[in-house]
Amino acid sequence: MQRKFLYLVVAILFLSFTSTSVLAQPVEVQDTESIHFDATVIDGHNDTMMKVINEDTWLPETDIGDETSFQLDIPKLQTGGIDAPFFAAYTSGYYDNNPRSISRTLALINALYWTEEQNPDDLNISSTTKEIRQAVKDNKIAAIPTIEGAYSLQEHNALGLLHQYDDLGVTVLGFNWNYSNALGEGADRVYGDSERTPSEGGLTALGAEVAQEMNDIGMAIDVSHMSRNTFWDVMEVTEAPVIASHSGVNGMKNHQRNLTDEQLLALEENGGLINIVFYPAFLTDDSEGYVKDVVDHVEYAVDLIGIDHVGLGSDFDGASMPSDLQNASEMPGITEELASRGYSKQEIEKLLGGNALRVLKEVEKAAKYDPYERGVSPVIKPDYEMGEIIDVRTPLLKADIATKKGPAVDENSLKVIVDGITYEPDYNEETSTLSLQLEEDLQERFHVVTFEAANKTGKVTRETRIFYIGD
Template sequence: MIIFDAHCDTITKIMELNSNLYSNNCHIDILRLKKAGNCVQTFAAFIAPIYSPAYAMKRAMQIIDRFYSELEIYKDDIMLCCNYNDIETALSQGKIAAMLSIEGGEALQGDLGALRNFYRLGVRSVCLTWNYRNEIADGVKDEETGGGLTPFGRQLVAEMNRLGMLVDLSHISQRGFWDVMATTSKPVIVSHSNARKICSHPRNLYDDQILAVAKNGGVIGINFYPEFLNDEGKAFVKDIIKHIEHIVSLAGPDHIGIGADFDGIEKTPEDIKGIENISIVFEEMAKLNYSDEIIRKFASENFLRLVKDME
């Protein structure tokens, strides 16, 4: 079985810790990814607010440069993948299939040319906002103003559709979410967000948003952060399952996947320490009589479908 995780912040984390991607004390490293099985891992270039707006693009370039450096050092174990054929090649060679995303569209600094250059560097998805307002839209922490997509944001969505990049709606305001859904001609992702009906955190999706993603053909990645899993702040695999069950009950099994947010979260569920424990989720689904077909869709096939359709 292939495992596809749509979001982690591991590159930023190893930069902070002066560590490396092969073996570390983070949630993800190459050794544990390879032990987990056939893995497709999306690595995000996260633009922290301290770098915005003046140094957002520079920060993105620094993170992407470190990503490339790690891939060069460990090229026998991991490979940059820009499309579905690359993923097949990497996995057939026993390598981790690494995809690249940007978390925080402020990295573009309002320039479609920057988007195209990031695409040339291998970026295949952009999380339009983090929690705050940028040139594209309002983030979830600024949504009380009612701001949605800006004129540049609409141009950006159209250009991402044209290029074959996944528009990521985690962190965006509700108005921004609905503006994108009215603008995009391609399926979107919500790479690391959960169901607000199960946990009331503002980063989670309302039921009508979940249904809209399903109608659009998109995929939602379940986030493993306890604060997004329940209202108690301490979580277990059973809490992940509750979000899976709710989303599947609304949208069916074709619109859900994994977006664990490893190394971007301060804590994990009590029974999941990192990528090495990811199989526990599949085992729990099997105990609840989820079919192998549905488990495979959740583990990777839904996100892989979108990658395949990007071309």
């Protein structure tokens, strides 16, 4: 009996050792296709939505469900095995015109919702790790909404509008493009006015408040495009991991948009992630650039801070691409290059998307409320669909409220929020209708409205819609 037991122990140890060794073994290049397409591949940044919209009206007009001339569309994502791209609502800001910054940001978020509507069998907006995994399981593209350049957030509307962006599914938010704003200093260390007025300092008091609120609601902070000072201030404030959505490493290429070794080590300590950008100007002195340059930056970061803190963030449709990685369909070239350098299957899976999923999950865990508890009751039914065109500049914004089971509506809880500003609405108890008549003309085209109600036990429901003034 003892001898049999000894044999069993030896066998278990042998199997354990051999299975671990297999995982750690470098991948044969011919095996990379199966590894790539079996992995959950996450691309941490693209600007495709700004190509989807009409540049005059900002309404969506180009369906990326079809093949396009863009660097990214659904057929290219499918060919390239990219499961979960971060779709950025990018703006460099409209200096001293906050309503226009709001409108532009909403136009690009609306374009993503329109894209989902055009392609229900192929793409699903996914804002949580649970939704991402489900979309991938259903063989759909998990489209993750993000914001690049939070120029819409100002002292008078920041927290209200931030929560509306959260309602719309925004998962990651970058404070800056390159210009400075009310939240902090951008990489160029100037404001976006015509004089390019120099800025000072890092994170503002408002920026710190927004960062803390993002931690609380489970929205990830994107540190790409921040100045060095703003980055360090964010790292002091945040209690959740951060993401550099599309940056390079300064140790390979000296550039203000790349992270220094000290910043990378801070990311490691924070539990965060750097997604290596594909833009050759950030990677190499060679204007063409190649896949090997992307992986050089990946390898440098891995050697410095470990395999668990590095991912990929292309910047498709926002920058020129390497000669052998011209669009999303050529993404498997990254996996081939990683395999040729001796990375194991497990390591490649982490770099392709596993690390990004981990960070997003940790950001969710750090939140101080459970998003899955919201919306139990009452039920709110706005009069408008997402992206609906309204033909007056002083619209009557309405929604019906009902309770299925449980306590009645608390009338003192009723709110209507427009572009981050909270208003006290009218409530018709007989028809259970919540309404707000706007008295001043809305100047810009895109706006966002939220109807909020709670029952008498405090359960809150919010319904948020983007609308367009089309007069």
